[in-house]
Amino acid sequence: MGTCVTCGNEYDKSFDVVKDGETYTFDSFECAIQKLAPKCTHCGCRIIGHGLEANGTFFCCDSCAQNSGVSGLRDRI
DSSP: OEEOTTTOOEETTOEEEEETTEEEEESSHHHHHHHHSOBOTTTOOBOOSOOEEETTEEESSHHHHHHTTOOSOOSOO
């Protein structure tokens, strides 16, 4: 039985995720997303899809990138 690093719940169906050599235990994908998914620099939402990146800065969509002054990124080609 593992203990979720996000919410502290002990759960018999917990799972581990290894990121950058560090192991995290979670009880749900929701908790994994809250702990590990990057946040959009502009609006602050968690990026659970592909997102966009410019110079190490993450955005959830092209609109947020443009509103932050970043051009040349596209949601799709």
